[in-house]
Amino acid sequence: MGRYVPHKSNKMTQAREDSLHGLVSRLSIPSIDISVLDCAFTHTSYANEHKSKHIHHNQRLEFLGDAVLDLVIGEYLFKQYPDMSEGSLTKIKAATVCEDSLASVSRTLHLGNYLLLGHGEKASGGNDRNSILADTFESLIGALYITTDFETVRQFVLSHLLTYIKQALEGKRGKDYKTLLQEFVQRDGDKHIVYNLISESGPDHAKTFCMSVSIDGIDYESGSGKSKKIAEQHAAQLTLEKLMAAI
Structure with missing residues (x-):
């Protein structure tokens, strides 16, 4: 898969770049493009507050990551449970990649610490809000997909979501x-x-x-x-x- 670079890379401070390199090391992510990772952690509220800088936000990566998550989890369930009905497969997949599950993974990985948020969003606790954290995990998956390869993404996703698949199979996901x-x-x-x-x-x-x-x-x-x-x-x-x- 060819490497992807945004049309205009967001300008990063050295501290920001070092922080993201630290995250890459901590999560054992192989050779991801840091500029794309920076985009994955840039919320729309931050981009809107800095319109003159033409900053790229993470909504497109979130869109892609959502599709990749569906594929990885869908493929895993399809192969591991050959006798499971389509309806059951759909239910388990939905429970696994629901907002609550993805936000929980983000908290475990401390992804909220790397988010760039607008002042209002940050002041209201956006870096710990379920919807934003779930979207951030999807953006991270999107960034991984376009800068590494599918097998890397598959292993990363399953390493962090297998527990949630098990919980969904046991009926412990999809409920509050x-x-x-x-x-x-x-x-x-x-x-x-x-x-x-x-x-x-x-x-x-x-x-x-x-x-x-x-x-x-x-x-x-x-x-x-x-x-x-x-x-x-x-x-x-x-x-x-x-x-x-x-x-």
Whole structure:
């Protein structure tokens, strides 16, 4: 596959270039074009704030990465589960590459630390927002695809998503964490789960909420988010992970 270079490379500071080289090394990515990687981590809000510099943002790479993810996961499921019906294949693939799964991978890889965001998006916590993190992972896959080769991309994707494929096959993906937590704790009978508001901070247009989980009166983990619902989901996720790790 031929190497791809944007029509106009975004200008990078030395610190930015060093940071991206560090990411390449940490993720063991082979010889990716750093200028394309920089584009993969450039959000539209940042490009819009610097229109005079004609900065390339990551939407096109996101589009490509989405298609590549579908192909890699679809091919894997097709080959590994020859007796699975089309409907089941579609369901498992969708659960594997859903926003929540991809955002979770991005958090694990700390991709939000490398995002270039506009001031407003950054101030409102965009580098930890599920939708932006999921899009960023897709952009990274798009960048890998056009600067390396399909086998490299396939190995990278599967190394980070096999766990999520397994969870989807077990019915643990495609549901929200509050539902998963409820199902987990009620295996041994009815349990009373309560979500409590611990605090809220920040200006009205960009508040951060902190919610905690208690099960039958026992306090567990707390989570934060830009809405009470998001904070509840985060708290449920952390509590579920803690309970599962104790098994």
